[in-house]
Amino acid sequence: MFTKNLAHGWHQTKRVMGDAWHGATKLAAQFDSGMKVGRRLLASVAPIFDQLGGSQHLKPIMTGLTAYDKGKSEVMTGYNNVQNHYNRIRRQVPELEL
Secondary structure (H helix, E strand, C coil), X not given: CHHHHHHHHHHHHHHHHHHHHHHHHHHHHHHHHHHHHHHHHHHHHHHHHXXXXXXXXXXXXXXXXXXXXXXXXXXXXXXXXXXXXXXXXXXXXXXXXX
C-alpha cells in the first residue's frame, strides 16, 4: 500500500512540475515574441526620430533592449543546464519514468 501511495504521489508531483515547466516556457516564448515585434517596430520608427531630431529618446530604449538580450542569454544558459541535467537523470535512472 505504501509503495502504491508513493508511486501515485510521485506521478502527481511529476505532472504538476511538468505543467508548471511547460507553462513557464510558453509564457517566456510569448514574451520573447513580443520583444521581437517591439524591436522591429522600434527599428521601423527610428528613422522618423532621427529625422525629427529626437533620437536621444531612443537611447534608454536601446539600453533596455541590450539588458534584455543579456538577461535572455543568461536565462537560456540556465534553461540548457536544466535540460542537460534532466536528460542525464532520465538516462541514468530510467525507473523514474521521467
